[in-house]
Amino acid sequence: MGKPTGFLEFARREPGYRSGEERVHDWRAVERPPMAAEMQEQAARCMDCGVPFCHGCGCPLGNVIPEWNDRVYRGRWREALDLLLETNPFPEFTGRICPALCEGSCVLGLNREPVAIRSIELAIIERGFAEGWMTPQPPSERRRERVAVIGSGPAGLAAAQALNRRGFSVTVFDAARRPGGILRYGIPEFKLEKSVVARRVSLMEAEGVRFENGVVAGEDVSIKFLQDRFHAICLAGGAREPRDLQVPGRELRGIRFAMDYLRQQNCRLDGERIPDAEQIRAEGKRVVVIGGGDTGADCLGTALRQGAASVLQIEILPEPPPTRSPDTPWPAWPLQRRDSSSHKEGGTRRWGISPKEFLGRDGGVVALRAVEVTWKIGPNGRPAMEERPGSGFEVPAELILLAMGFVGPRKGRILDDLGVQRDSRGNVTKDANNMTSVPGVFAAGDMARGASLVVRAMADGLATAGGMERYLDAVEAAHPAVGARAMVARKHVGLNVAAVGAAEEGER
Ligand SMILES: Cc1cc2nc3c(=O)[nH]c(=O)nc-3n(C[C@H](O)[C@H](O)[C@H](O)COP(=O)(O)OP(=O)(O)OC[C@H]3O[C@@H](n4cnc5c(N)ncnc54)[C@H](O)[C@@H]3O)c2cc1C
Numbered sequence: 001m002g003k004p005t006g007f008l009e010f011a012r013r014e015p016g017y018r019s020g021e022e023r024v025h026d027w028r029a030v031e032r033p034p035m036a037a038e039m040q041e042q043a044a045r046c047m048d049c050g051v052p053f054c055h056g057c058g059c060p061l062g063n064v065i066p067e068w069n070d071r072v073y074r075g076r077w078r079e080a081l082d083l084l085l086e087t088n089p090f091p092e093f094t095g096r097i098c099p100a101l102c103e104g105s106c107v108l109g110l111n112r113e114p115v116a117i118r119s120i121e122l123a124i125i126e127r128g129f130a131e132g133w134m135t136p137q138p139p140s141e142r143r144r145e146r147v148a149v150i151g152s153g154p155a156g157l158a159a160a161q162a163l164n165r166r167g168f169s170v171t172v173f174d175a176a177r178r179p180g181g182i183l184r185y186g187i188p189e190f191k192l193e194k195s196v197v198a199r200r201v202s203l204m205e206a207e208g209v210r211f212e213n214g215v216v217a218g219e220d221v222s223i224k225f226l227q228d229r230f231h232a233i234c235l236a237g238g239a240r241e242p243r244d245l246q247v248p249g250r251e252l253r254g255i256r257f258a259m260d261y262l263r264q265q266n267c268r269l270d271g272e273r274i275p276d277a278e279q280i281r282a283e284g285k286r287v288v289v290i291g292g293g294d295t296g297a298d299c300l301g302t303a304l305r306q307g308a309a310s311v312l313q314i315e316i317l318p319e320p321p322p323t324r325s326p327d328t329p330w331p332a333w334p335l336q337r338r339d340s341s342s343h344k345e346g347g348t349r350r351w352g353i354s355p356k357e358f359l360g361r362d363g364g365v366v367a368l369r370a371v372e373v374t375w376k377i378g379p380n381g382r383p384a385m386e387e388r389p390g391s392g393f394e395v396p397a398e399l400i401l402l403a404m405g406f407v408g409p410r411k412g413r414i415l416d417d418l419g420v421q422r423d424s425r426g427n428v429t430k431d432a433n434n435m436t437s438v439p440g441v442f443a444a445g446d447m448a449r450g451a452s453l454v455v456r457a458m459a460d461g462l463a464t465a466g467g468m469e470r471y472l473d474a475v476e477a478a479h480p481a482v483g484a485r486a487m488v489a490r491k492h493v494g495l496n497v498a499a500v501g502a503a504e505e506g507e508r
């Protein structure tokens with residue numbers, strides 16, 4: 001424990017944000033970088049509790065938070081970095097955009113503000129980059145097996161990095177032009193600058209990971225090609241099928257999915273030319289964002305930067321309490337109202353609003369008709385919604401963004417062609433070793449757990465890499481003469497072993 005009285009002496013302080021008036025005119029990161037001296041003081045607030053709930057039940061990666069807090073307080077940044085990297089493959093992402101589940105279960109949070117864990121984490125990793133400590137870590141020896149990772153979001157990147165460092169030859173395929181998944185194409189630049197993603201991808205390339213972008217697995221490369229060429233496959237394609245809102249007027253022009261809108265802005269900032277007919281822009285428009293979550297908040301911040309005339313964000317659920325709800329006692333993740341940086345920049349929010357109809361003129365949307373709703377516990381003990389009589393209203397809008405979450409993996413050939421089992425929501429099911437119903441094919445991230453968080457996708461990627469290594473070790477150990485690839489092909493997926501051999505010959 002760095003300083004036994006630290007939590008009594010110092011109040012929680014965070015790096016904070018650039019002023020709203022300034023930041024809304026640019027796309028740069030809204031959050032200020034953490035200052036080393038301030039973070040050392042903040043680390044001194046950690047009490048090094050006997051049972052550190054932050055790492056035991058808060059952080060999905062199991063980050064050893066009290067240990068690195070101690071090192072930061074003592075100015076031993078290099079040791080803090082080594083400890084952090086033992087569990088967290090990409091602290092530069094979580095340090096910026098993790099909701100900090102750890103802070104929800106920090107013991108200090110019982111009667112004071114929790115330790116500013118996320119900001120300290122960011123300070124450690126950025127110190128690592130600034131000092132030149134973040135060098136490529138290629139494996140000392142290469143194994144003979146090749147692994148394909150489909151999808152380069154946080155789950156795929158985490159799996160790829162771990163497998164490559166264990167000596168496997170890893171190729172990451174992604175349909176998008178650049179690696180990163182939602183980190184690259186969903187989350188706006190002002191929350192996560194894309195240079196941060198590119199910096200990590202460069203490190204991984206230097207370690208030997210191969211990225212094949214602009215390739216749709218299952219279409220541009222067939223399943224047979226992948227199974228012939230790779231000893232194991234990790235599916236990390238995310239869960240981006242958006243929830244739609246089927247109310248009258250849905251067909252009108254100007255009603256778009258949030259992810260299409262956010263993706264386009266990220267592409268625009270990357271210099272991609274968007275054809276005029278496909279442009280989704282908020283400039284001068286009255287915008288309604290349907291959905292009160294993070295994606296909706298990202299749309300709000302993006303629309304403000306594009307010069308929207310007004311932005312209203314609506315949510316069907318009631319407004320959460322301002323502080324931890326008694327239904328989610330410590331150390332659970334607290335249900336409470338959260339205002340993102342975008343909410344502090346402008347726009348209006350309303351809760352308990354149910355959309356009823358889109359109104360249009362000449363084929364384009366001009367307004368949303370909605371009604372207020374209240375929530376009560378129904379006879380079955382579950383919350384039930386009731387419309388408030390006479391509360392109907394109309395909001396003028398030329399752009400409506402649907403940000404109501406995701407219902408499962410996007411439709412595409414890969415899952416059908418592979419024939420992997422899926423649950424009732426369409427998510428890929430897997431066993432305790434993270435293998436799908438198709439031997440040698442594994443799954444990680446949102447594609448298996450449903451839409452979630454970056455930190456969980458990363459934790460999944462690491463766990464899946466471990467499962468793949470165990471599997472390949474077992475295959476190799478059982479059949480050393482034949483080799484893992486041929487055994488996977490012959491025993492399990494029914495591939496033509498001759499074709500596998502030919503592929504290997506071709507590569508030599
Ligand atoms: C707008 C938005 C903002 C968010 N903000 C946050 C946040 O601030 N903090 C947070 O913790 N979480 C946030 N999330 C959630 C988080 O981004 C996701 O949970 C996480 O990215 C899931 O990671 P993943 O690797 O499973 O999938 P994804 O990041 O979705 O990546 C999947 C990748 O697979 C590729 N792919 C899919 N199918 C194929 C195929 N057949 N062939 C080739 N490539 C394929 C896709 O192109 C994509 O690049 C946000 C989500 C959204 C939508």
Ligand code: SF4
Pocket residue numbers: 058059060061062063065088094095098099100101102103117118121455
């Ligand atoms: S990854 Fe997220 S939950 Fe884990 S320590 Fe960092 S901020 Fe906390």
